[in-house]
Amino acid sequence: MKPANKLPLTKDCHHWTHLGEVPWDLQKYWQQRYTIFPYYDEGIHLTHDAWYGVTPEPVANRISQDLSSIISPGKRTVIDCFAGVGGNAISLALATEEDGATQRWDKVIAIELDAATLACAQHNASLYGLDDDITWVLGDSFKYLELLTKSPDQLHADLQVDVATTAIFASPPWGGPGYRTDEIFDLTQMEPYNLAQLHGAYRAMDHALYLPRTSDLRQIAKLVPDDMKIEVVQYCVEGASKAMVAFIPATTNNHPDGIP
Known part of the structure; x- marks a missing residue:
């Protein structure tokens, strides 16, 4: 596995400037475009599905500060x-x-499975002057982490990082029955990756999971032993909670009670 080259924008990468161009199912999201990306008019591109899942920039910035x-x-x-x-x-x-001058992270690796989506990400990052500040990977993040922990020699040198000094941020898809309607969302039902799969892949490193705002806190709490602490933060836009992030410390062994 190696870093991705610069990918070209495709017909699946969109920058709509008029409501009439926007598919009906995305019009409400497009009307919130300046909340999602305040500099949308500079040429931000998104794929169709990305409108549903992109983290609004004010929330992303706050999560980054907290992380x-x-x-x-x-x-x-x-x-x-x-x-x-x-x-x-x-x-x-x-x-x-905190000094406002030194970069917090020596290296940012961003992994995306879909080529058109990654092309949008690379293009958008360039609008922020970040052409050389993010190492992009076109591929499966679970496969990357498996190689990183078990066969790092199969990774390009730029992707061989020290697990002990690495943290993970993950904003997985939220599909599954009850995600939008349940008062408390059962994270074992999240699709296509449930809580057990995510934590199983990430537990060797400190990690932050971006989850539905109604996620079951009891299930999250069971991920680590009782003597360890998980911080959970709710993030709001214009007074409405949009999501929660669970900041979970690394554990080397399975919790004795198992993952819910």
Whole structure:
């Protein structure tokens, strides 16, 4: 596995300027475009599906700040496992230390499985002057992490990072029965990746999971032993909660009670 080359924008990469261009199912999201990307008019591109999942920039910036402070300063690499069109990776790459001058992360790796989506992410990052500040990967983040922990020699040198000084940010798809309607969302039903799969892949490193705002906190709490702490933060836009992020410390062994 190696870093991705610069990918060209395709017919699946869109920058709509008029409501009439926008598919009916995306019109409400397009009307919120300046909340999602304040500099949308500079040429931000998104795929159709990305409108549903992109983290609004104010939320991404706040998450990046929290990740920078909650995660140990000894962690110098961060991996964005579901990069999408780049919203979170851009905020991570722009994050600074408290002095406001030093970059918080020595390396930001952003992984995306879909080529058109990654092309949008690379293009969007370039609008923020980040052409050389993010290492992009076109591929499966679970496969990358498996190689990183078991066969790092099969990775390109730029992707061989020290697990001990690396943190993970993951904003996975939220599909599954009850995601939009249940008062408390059962994370074992999240699709296509449930809580057990995500934590199983990430537990060797400190990680932050971007989850539905109604996620079952009891299930999250069971991921680590009782003597360890998980921080959970709700993130709001214009007074309405949009999502929660669970900041979970690394564990080397399965919790004795298992993953819910």
